[in-house]
């Protein structure tokens with residue numbers, strides 16, 4: 001994190017607010033976020049059940065809520081159909097961020113379109129190009145972002161706070177209003193408010209990402225077992241919510257981005273001072 005720029009919130013305030021909001025309902029956390037950051041906060045959604053709940057809740061508080069998403073280019077058709085339904089239902093503009101086309105072309109020419117099945121480092125490289133770098137670019141337009149992370153989803157998420165400083169993204173604020181919700185609470189909200197959701201849930205999916213890397217669960221499997229199921233002992237994360245460093249893919253990434261404008265994204269992040 002750089003010291004010469006103004007950060008939207010310091011660690012002390014973030015810690016105090018996190019304590020204050022920890023037992024509050026998601027709507028109260030969202031109301032605080034909207035009041036604190038106004039148009040400088042947005043919901044980052046991959047249109048899983050949690051993201052849809054947050055869009056519905058936030059829209060009821062402020063119909064002009066900003067929503068953004070990363071379109072990796074490999075999403076299931078059902079996710080695109082859901083994006084259309086969300087747009088029609090709420091009338092929100094969804095800010096869609098795409099991977100950098102030059103980096104993508106280089107990666108696919110070098111490693112082919114389905115590189116992720118061959119090696120964990122190639123899978124992380126693909127996630128970096130298609131998800132992590134576009135997310136960094138998207139967040140330059142925000143002082144705070146709202147995520148649908150829940151503590152019970154995965155071991156790496158068990159300690160998340162409802163409000164925290166996001167050191168992976170230049171010290172902006174990361175807000176997770178559903179941190180203490182269960183999966184049952186999410187689906188109860190969806191049923192109560194008739195919130196649109198991804199049709200893949202009705203086909204046995206529990207966690208939905210890119211089409212080639214997500215499948216329906218087999219009996220007895222955990223939610224994240226349907227993601228990158230062919231990998232053994234690798235993190236069930238893509239790097240959007242926690243930095244993943246293996247030493248294996250970073251060198252390849254730097255080579256792919258060498259001399260390219262995206263290369264600057266590998267350096268320290270800095271929050272944008274631009275206002276939309």
Ligand code: SF4
Pocket residue numbers: 072074116123124126127128130131209210212213238
């Ligand atoms: S989930 Fe699969 S297709 Fe999507 S970015 Fe990661 S490796 Fe690439």
